[in-house]
Amino acid sequence: MEENVKKQHITINVYDTPISIMVPQEQEQWYREAGSMINERLNAYFSIYKGLKNDKEILYYAMIDIALRCVTESKKNDVSPITDILSTLSSEIEDALKKA
Numbered sequence: 001m002e003e004n005v006k007k008q009h010i011t012i013n014v015y016d017t018p019i020s021i022m023v024p025q026e027q028e029q030w031y032r033e034a035g036s037m038i039n040e041r042l043n044a045y046f047s048i049y050k051g052l053k054n055d056k057e058i059l060y061y062a063m064i065d066i067a068l069r070c071v072t073e074s075k076k077n078d079v080s081p082i083t084d085i086l087s088t089l090s091s092e093i094e095d096a097l098k099k100a
Contacts, residue, residue, distance in 0.1 A: 015042045041065050 007022045012035035023031045041062040049058050 014038050015046075037066065038062070 006025045008025050008028065009020065009022055010028055010031060012019045012021065012031060014035055015038070019035075021031070042059070045058045045062045045065070046055075049061065053061075
């Protein structure tokens with residue numbers, strides 16, 4: 001990270017545990033939203049599995065869920081297949097124009 005980025009101290013409550021972190025000021029809301037997402041997923045998994053699985057295992061289920069959402073979202077934003085197709089089409093168009 002850049003040294004001149006202004007940071008601030010915030011506390012996010014994650015499943016009844018206060019987590020104190022320094023974050024870039026412009027990303028504070030993202031951190032708070034991330035904390036809310038974690039709590040939402042933990043609450044969902046604990047409501048289903050509490051008493052059936054141990055707490056550590058339930059945490060792992062929630063982490064896998066969140067990671068899967070991140071991976072899925074990053075794949076949606078991957079534009080390399082589109083770029084490859086456009087590059088191929090551009091080459092084909094240039095070849096066709098040279099022949100014409």
